[in-house]
Amino acid sequence: MPGSCTPAATLQEMNFLSKDYYNDVTILPVQHEEPLPRTNLALGRPAVGSSNDGTVDTAPYATDGDMSTRFGTKRGVDPGWIYVDLGERKPINEVRLYWEAAYGKSYKIQVTDDPSSEANWRDVYTTTDGRGAVIVIGVWLLRNILPVHGLTPIHPDDLKVIARDQEDIKMLDVRDPVDYLREHENGTVNISLGRLPYLWKKELSTSEPVVILGGSSRQSKQAARFLKRVGFRQLYIIKDEPGRKNRQGQTGTAVCCSDCCR
Structure with missing residues (x-):
């Protein structure tokens, strides 16, 4: 505050309440940028179902935005399915399923x-x-599961044959x-x-084929997505094998051969 080495702690100490020290000042609340609204890509898009639980085609009800309508397949006929045509390839942030009592x-959720x-x-x-209710599946989960083209x-x-x-x-x-050492x-x-x-x-060139080894399939896929984005075209990943262990008794995709691992 004026004439003191001590930082001001109140508006009074800042002389802020006295207009002798300032003019034309307006105090506004802190405003953060509003997040962009998310678009329902499926809203109003054509939908096709495997069957109906009545005489009316209920597939369009799944994308009409009306929570009082619903899509249903014929009872006792499995598997039942429905697909929605988005018209073109589009990025997806999340998938929401609104279940009712049934x-x-x-x-499964599938894409094509x-x-x-x-x-x-x-x-x-x-x-x-x-478990019914409203299910929200985030894009982070989809990215971990989706194959990398x-x-x-x-x-x-x-591995040795390709090398x-x-x-x-x-x-x-x-x-x-x-872990590497x-x-x-x-x-x-x-x-x-x-x-x-x-x-x-x-260490790498986009013209070279690359075999990605990682502690998990998720890590390897993340690396592959990045390398593909910067121009790599020949990328390999070790297949997941449930129960396969390395020399330390740990499961993962950091694979060892008896004559090539140290």
Whole structure:
């Protein structure tokens, strides 16, 4: 405050209440930028159901925005399904399912660019413990489950074969340095996931094929998405194998061979 080394703690100490010290000042509440409204991509879009629980086609009710209507499949006929045509590929932040008293206990959420064949659909969410109510599935979960286009899964036993056939191949281990030093493949490059955006140019080239090794499938997929975004086109990931363990007795995708791991 004026004439003192002590910071002012009140408006009085700041002489703020006395207009002899200032003019044309307006105090406004702190205003934060409002978040952008989320668009319901399915609202009003065409919908097709596998069957109906009555004589009326109820599939359009799933996307009409009216909470008093609902879609239902014929009872006793499983599996029942419904798909919504968004018209074009669009980014999705979340998926919301509004169940009523009747709800699915076991169900999947699938996506496709071409619904003409069942083989074109891929799972992005699966549950066998549905509990009804309002279910919100966030994009972070979908990104962890969705396959990465252009990422080729390979069996651990095929790793040496690919390395032999493609001499310029790089094996990238995205685990933390502590885990990498404990156990790793000979000839691998260690760039942890957090450092990858800053260091990849020092060790990798977009023209080279890359095998991604990580402590988990999630880590490997995150690395693959980044590498694909900066221009890599030949990316491989080790297939998940339930129960497969490394030499430390831990499960994961940091795979070891008896003659190539130290």
